[in-house]
Amino acid sequence: MQAEDACPGGAAPAQAGGGPAPAPSPPAIMHYSEHEAALLAEKLKDDSKFSEAITVLLSWIERGEVNRRSANQFYSMVQSANSHVRRLMNEKATHEQEMEEAKENFKNALTGILTQFEQIVAVFNASTRQKAWDHFSKAQRKNIDIWRKHSEELRNAQSEQLMGIRREEEMEMSDDENCDSPTKKMRVDESALAAQAYALKEENDSLRWQLDAYRNEVELLKQEEEQLFRTEENLTKDQQLQFLQQTMQGMQQQLLTIQEELNNKKSELEQAKEEQSHTQALLKVLQEQLKGTKELVETNGHSHEDSNEINVLTVALVNQDRENNIEKRSQGLKSEKEALLIGIISTFLHVHPFGANIEYLWSYMQQLDSKISANEIEMLLMRLPRMFKQEFTGVGATLEKRWKLCAFEGIKTT
Template structure:
């Protein structure tokens, strides 16, 4: 082959055969199908056979393609082979990902029942054994002959209930320990935040603050604000955990005496009074939570109001007083719960006395009816009416006394509740508050209260509340202050 540019000739494999017909064209099949793509580059070259320069021994190459049936059939077979291999690989992958089918359940027999009973006693094979037992019962294998075997297997399954309950108790104990560990860790983090805040507060004092540059003061102020935000977030999280614990404790207290609740529902009046007392107890508990949130918000406001130049306005004594007021509210809640229990005891005694009087009335009626001298007509009806009238009068008088006592107790409890709210509110306002401010705050909790009622209640307790005048001229106003601690220390 002669060519002016031999470097452009592609490197092609030798054809497997060369057919030279009489015409000027010939066909040359190649062993690789990829060689067909490089053949068009050969077109246009001049070709010479041997060293002869005759015209018959030289010429120009022209490449063209022709479709051979044998090659097409071979290519189609190759494509089908590749498709079969791909389907086989896909099926193997799907079988690998498919979950294993459950083992077949054997049919019921005496021998299999004995083995299943032993497997039910083992903790490791209990789940599989219960599945087999359920399948047998669902198939209808239970009959008169096999009833005893199935009963023993069901009894073995029931024996695991105690084990499961003990495991549940153990997990609950572990969960409580984890909660306690988490709470202690949060408290430690909060303590460290308090220490860091104290460092920032000390750095913000006037004697140290003046020595820092403007950029350093700006950075310290930014760091202090970030630390306070994180500390407040952790404090709210700890308060939420404590509220959840108190709610759980209150739920446990409410679940202590279910039998007593059932007995109280037997009598209509007793049930209504008990329900009202429980509602009051719940409302007091919710109000206590509201007071805690209010105290926390007031504490945050006091912290924000204290400037970094005067940190002495944020002492630990303020926190101590707030904790003491919270403790007083908790004591009040405990006393109200004790009153609730005493009311339940009184209601139980009243119910017993009511039953006893009913028995006495029935016995007296039977005695009068079975008397030897039976009086006919209206004379025979008079004793019964008299007895019934006496019993009715007795019951009505007892109901009036119980309603009057209950009404008086509710009034005193309401005054005690108002006293606690006013004391807490004035305690977190050491400079006092006027009656309008106090009334607007308490009205959000109780819409029926009036300003005159609050003022009369505080006027009756001069050792707890003291009224003072503050301001000059047009700003003169009367303020109420809480003086319970001073009065207690002077006694």
């Protein structure tokens, strides 16, 4: 009780033994499984997770998880650890190169600084010559002399530092030349050959062990692989044949559709020509009738108002017929090229059920005809309202005009 009362502020007593609190225990290593091994193999290839993964791999090997069934997985993970050695050496070489470049940059900068110090000291020396020195006041001479001495000290310090760097470089070059001596080079070659021979021996043993494991597994999986291969090969051929048949049917259907549309366009073109001939004949008849009516009026002495009424009626009929012909003519095709364009555009829009804007359509048509313009395509589409329709999609800045194929609906209204 007295010990507890002696504790100031009611602080909790220290742990038994008076030692520091124990460090937290490291996280538990997960148990080995093929799934966990596959995840660990990926972590070993990730530089940020390599340290954690190599600890788990070491724990598994020490636990005795390596057996004939898991040997291939462990060999692959050990191989990944060996590959990390190359990554580390490459990283070290990169840092060494950066260090050498930094040294070179520092030496060049120091050389430039020293050159400027030399120029400044030269200015002070020129100022102390009698030719200029006599013109300075006593206070100015004192300041110039102090500045000159300070600049000379700094210049000497920079020069000494630069000379030290050059001496180190010369010593490194001398060491490199000594390393190239025949005796030392022979010792280095012998060590390298011994290391290479040991590595080849280890790799040979590993390959022999891996080959034995493969032989055991091949006998168990041979029949299953052959059966699976036959099944997959037949299935792949059937799928390819079915896909080709569907593609050919789709192309044939498109060709039939295009051919039907071309025939319809030819019929419309012939009909437009017939209507034009009919209109011209009607106009000629009306002109003859108008001429005969005028002569009859003059002969029979009808009033001038009757003559004007006939003329107005005749002109109205001619104008109406001419307007009908112009409208029909504007919706027809002018050439075989237009029929081809209509067929191609119809095919393009048929596979774009949600429509396409005029720029997208123009970029496609330019691959077939580089001279065609977007305006020419749009005018052609506007002349055929029962085949193509224009819709607006979007709101505000995203508003967009798109053309769609409506021939399948338009043919029902004709």
